Amino acid sequence: MPLSLPAQLRPQQQHIARIATTYATHRPIIQRALTTGFVLYVLSTTYQSLFSRPGVRSPSRGNGRVRAEQNPDGKRPARVAVDAVFYQRLSHILRIVIPGIRSKEALLLFMHSSLLIFRTVISLYVAALDGKIVASLVRAQPVPFLLNILKWLLVAIPATWTNSWLSYVQNKLALAYRTRLTKEILGEYLGDDRHNDKVFYKLANLDDRIKNPDQMITHDIQRFSNHLAAIYSNLAKPVLDVILYNYQLSRNVGAEGLILLTVLVQSSAALLKALTPSFGAYAAMSAQLSGSLRHTHSRLVEFSEEVAFFGGEETEKMLLEREYASSIKHENMILGKRWWHGCVEEGIIKWVWGSFGLCICAIPVFFKLPGVHSFDLGTRTEGFVTNRRLLLSSSDALGRVMYSYKDLSELAGYTARVSLLLETMAEVRKGKFDKALVSSASTEDNAKILKGRGEVVESEEIHFENVPIVTPNGDVLIRSLSFYVKTGQHLLIVGPNGCGKSSLFRILGGLWPVYGGIVRKPPASQFILIPQRPYLCLGTLRDQVIYPHNKTDMEARGVTDADLIAVLSLVQMEHIVEREGGWDASREWRETLSGGDQQKIAWARLFYHKPKYAVLDEATSLVPVEMEALMMQHAGELGITLLTVSHRPSLWKYHSMILQYDGQGGYVFTKLDAERRLALQQEKETLEAKLLEVPKMKVRLQELRAASEGGLR
Numbered sequence: 117m118p119l120s121l122p123a124q125l126r127p128q129q130q131h132i133a134r135i136a137t138t139y140a141t142h143r144p145i146i147q148r149a150l151t152t153g154f155v156l157y158v159l160s161t162t163y164q165s166l167f168s169r170p171g172v173r174s175p176s177r178g179n180g181r182v183r184a185e186q187n188p189d190g191k192r193p194a195r196v197a198v199d200a201v202f203y204q205r206l207s208h209i210l211r212i213v214i215p216g217i218r219s220k221e222a223l224l225l226f227m228h229s230s231l232l233i234f235r236t237v238i239s240l241y242v243a244a245l246d247g248k249i250v251a252s253l254v255r256a257q258p259v260p261f262l263l264n265i266l267k268w269l270l271v272a273i274p275a276t277w278t279n280s281w282l283s284y285v286q287n288k289l290a291l292a293y294r295t296r297l298t299k300e301i302l303g304e305y306l307g308d309d310r311h312n313d314k315v316f317y318k319l320a321n322l323d324d325r326i327k328n329p330d331q332m333i334t335h336d337i338q339r340f341s342n343h344l345a346a347i348y349s350n351l352a353k354p355v356l357d358v359i360l361y362n363y364q365l366s367r368n369v370g371a372e373g374l375i376l377l378t379v380l381v382q383s384s385a386a387l388l389k390a391l392t393p394s395f396g397a398y399a400a401m402s403a404q405l406s407g408s409l410r411h412t413h414s415r416l417v418e419f420s421e422e423v424a425f426f427g428g429e430e431t432e433k434m435l436l437e438r439e440y441a442s443s444i445k446h447e448n449m450i451l452g453k454r455w456w457h458g459c460v461e462e463g464i465i466k467w468v469w470g471s472f473g474l475c476i477c478a479i480p481v482f483f484k485l486p487g488v489h490s491f492d493l494g495t496r497t498e499g500f501v502t503n504r505r506l507l508l509s510s511s512d513a514l515g516r517v518m519y520s521y522k523d524l525s526e527l528a529g530y531t532a533r534v535s536l537l538l539e540t541m542a543e544v545r546k547g548k549f550d551k552a553l554v555s556s557a558s559t560e561d562n563a564k565i566l567k568g569r570g571e572v573v574e575s576e577e578i579h580f581e582n583v584p585i586v587t588p589n590g591d592v593l594i595r596s597l598s599f600y601v602k603t604g605q606h607l608l609i610v611g612p613n614g615c616g617k618s619s620l621f622r623i624l625g626g627l628w629p630v631y632g633g634i635v636r637k638p639p640a641s642q643f644i645l646i647p648q649r650p651y652l653c654l655g656t657l658r659d660q661v662i663y664p665h666n667k668t669d670m671e672a673r674g675v676t677d678a679d680l681i682a683v684l685s686l687v688q689m690e691h692i693v694e695r696e697g698g699w700d701a702s703r704e705w706r707e708t709l710s711g712g713d714q715q716k717i718a719w720a721r722l723f724y725h726k727p728k729y730a731v732l733d734e735a736t737s738l739v740p741v742e743m744e745a746l747m748m749q750h751a752g753e754l755g756i757t758l759l760t761v762s763h764r765p766s767l768w769k770y771h772s773m774i775l776q777y778d779g780q781g782g783y784v785f786t787k788l789d790a791e792r793r794l795a796l797q798q799e800k801e802t803l804e805a806k807l808l809e810v811p812k813m814k815v816r817l818q819e820l821r822a823a824s825e826g827g828l829r
C-alpha cells in the first residue's frame with residue numbers, strides 16, 4: 117500500500133521522498149534484479165578472466181602474453197599464456213585424460229563436483245547455525261543453545277567425511293590423469309599397436325626441440341596432472357561459493373551493500389591482477405632448468421668410468437655448478453616475486469576486503485533498511501554472526517578465484533610443456549624435424565638433396581639404388597649410393613672414420629629419413645644389430661640373451677633355459693650362469709661384464725634370434741681372433757647374412773662383397789677377393805715399414821759419408 121507524504125515538505129524534498137517511497141515499495145523486485153545482475157556479473161568476469169583472448173590485458177606483462185625467458189641453449193622461447201592457445205592445448209589434453217562421459221575420470225569428476233556442492237551447502241548451514249548459537253547465548257536461552265550445539269556436532273560428521281573424500285577423490289583424479297597421459301605419451305614415444313615409428317630415437321637424434329624427454333614424461337606430466345586436478349576444485353568451487361554465499365548475503369544485508377562491496381573488491385582485484393607476475397612462464401622455465409640439471413647428473417652417472425679415467429671431475433663439477441646456479445638463480449627470482457606478491461595479495465584480500473566486509477555486515481545494525489522491520493538484540497546478533505561468517509567464506513572464495521589465476525598460469529606452464537612433447541612427437545612421427553643444419557646444407561646441391569624424399573620398399577633382399585647418405589645435421593656424406601646384398605652374400609663395409617659406415621645401418625633400420633632413390637629392404641624385425649658396445653637391458657641374465665623377448669616369448673618359441681645354456685656355450689660363456697647366481701640373477705650388467713663378455717652375450721643373442729640379417733659394427737673388436745672365427749662360422753651355418761663394419765683384416769675372409777668408402781663422398785662396391793686383398797695388404801704394409809726406415813737410412817748414409825771423407829783427409 118503506498119505511504120502518504122507530509123504536506124509541509126518542499127517540492128524537491130517531496131520528490132526525493134517520493135522516490136524513496138517508491139524504492140521501498142519495489143525493493144523486493146529491485147533486490148532480486150540486483151542479485152541476479154550480481155550472479156551474472158560474477159559468471160561473466162570469471163569467464164572473461166579464464167577465456168581472455170591474446171591481446172586482452174591480463175596479469176602478465178605487455179600485451180597479455182607471458183613468454184618463457186630465452187632457453188639456455190638460445191633457442192626460441194616457448195610461449196606460455198592463459199589465452200586461446202592455452203585453452204586449445206588444454207582441450208586437446210583433456211580429450212586424452214577424459215576420453216569419454218563413461219570413463220573412470222568422468223565419474224571421478226562427477227563425484228568431485230557433487231562433493232564440492234555438498235560442502236558448500238554444509239557451509240551455508242553452518243553459517244546460519246553459528247548465528248543461531250550466538251543468538252541463543254545473547255538471549256540466555258539454554259535449551260535452544262544446547263539443541264544447536266547438538267546440531268553442530270551432528271553436522272561435523274558429514275562435514276569431515278566430505279573434506280576427506282574431497283582430497284581423496286582429487287588425488288585419485290590426479291593419478292588417473294597422469295596414468296592416461298603417461299600411457300598415451302609412452303604409446304607415441306615407444307610405439308603401440310597402432311604404430312611404431314621409433315619416436316624416442318628420432319626425438320633425441322633428429323630433432324632439437326626437446327632436450328630431456330625423460331623429465332617431461334616423468335616430472336612434468338605429474339605436475340601437470342596435479343595442477344589440473346587441483347585447478348578444478350580451486351576454480352569451480354570458489355566460483356560456486358561466491359555466487360551462493362553472496363546470494364545468501366544479499367538476502368540478509370540487502371543487495372545494495374553487496375553491489376558496493378563488489379565494486380570495491382573488483383577494483384582492488386584488478387589492481388592485484390595487474391601486479392601479478394607471470395608465474396606460468398616461470399613454472400615452465402623452472403621445469404626446463406631442473407630437467408637440464410638432472411640430465412647433466414644422469415650423464416655423469418652414465419659415463420662415470422670415462423670421467424674417472426680422464427680425471428674430468430673438475431670439468432663435470434663446473435658444468436653441474438653452472439646448471440645448478442642458473443636453476444637456483446631462477447628459483448630465487450621467483451621466491452622474491454612470490455614474496456612481494458604474497459604481501460600485496462594478503463594485504464588486499466584478507467585485510468582490505470575484510471574491513472569492507474565488516475562495514476557491510478554492520479549495515480542492518482546501524483541503518484534501518486527500507487521495507488525491513490526492526491529486530492531485537494538477539495536477532496541482530498544472529499544476523500551479524502551469520503553474515504560475518506558468510507562474508508568470510510565469500511571473501512575466502514573470491515580470494516581463491518584470484519589465487520586460481522596464479523594456479524591457472526602455472527597450469528598453462530605445464531600445459532605448454534606437455535603440449536610441446538605431444539606436438540613434437542606427432543610432427544617427428546610424420547617426418548617433420550626441427551634441427552640446426554650444418555653450413556654446407558645451404559649450398560645449392562646439398563639443399564636440393566635435402567628437399568628430396570626417397571622411397572622405402574619392403575623386399576626379401578637389400579638393394580640401395582642412388583640413395584644419398586645424409587646426417588640429421590644435413591651433412592651429405594654420399595650423394596648417391598648403390599649396392600645390394602643377396603642372401604648369403606656377406607658384405608664388408610670399410611672406410612675412414614666418420615665417412616658414413618654406421619649411418620648406412622641407421623637408414624637400413626628406418627631410423628634416418630631417406631632423402632632420395634629407392635631402399636629395398638626386409639622389415640627391421642629381420643635385422644639384429646651388434647654394435648661395438650652392445651646394449652644390455654635392465655633385467656635378468658636370461659633377459660640379456662633373449663632381448664627384446666621376455667620369458668613368455670621365449671617359452672612360446674619352445675626354448676628352455678637348457679637351450680639357452682647351449683647358446684651361451686657357442687660363445688664359451690656358459691660358466692657365467694653359475695657365476696652370476698642363475699638365469700634369474702638381476703644386476704647392472706653393463707658394469708658386471710667386461711667389454712669382451714658383453715660382445716659375446718650380444719653374439720649369443722644373435723644365435724638365439726637367428727635373424728635373416730646381422731649388422732655387425734665392430735662387433736668382434738674386443739674378442740680374441742679364435743673366438744671371432746668360431747662366431748663368424750656359426751653365424752654362417754645358421755644362414756645369417758652378415759653386413760660387417762670392421763677394421764680387422766682377419767674378418768675379410770668371411771665376406772664375398774665389399775663396399776669401400778673413400779671418405780671424400782666416393783665409394784667402390786665390388787666382389788671381395790679376400791686372399792688377394794690380404795696379399796696386397798701385406799705387401800703394402802711391408803713397403804710402408806720399409807719406407808719408414810728410409811729417413812733413418814738416409815741419416816746413417818750421411819754419417820757414413822762424413823766419416824769416410826774425414827778418414828781420407
Ligand SMILES: Nc1ncnc2c1ncn2[C@@H]1O[C@H](COP(=O)(O)OP(=O)(O)OP(=O)(O)O)[C@@H](O)[C@H]1O
Nearest residue numbers: 321322587588589612613614615616617618619620
Ligand atoms: N645422431 C646424429 N646426429 C648428427 N650427426 C650424426 C649423428 N650420428 C652420426 N652423425 C654424423 O654422421 C657422420 C657419419 O657417422 P658414422 O657413425 O656413420 O661414421 P662411421 O663411418 O661409422 O665412423 P666410425 O668408423 O668412426 O664409427 C659423422 O660425421 C657423425 O658426426
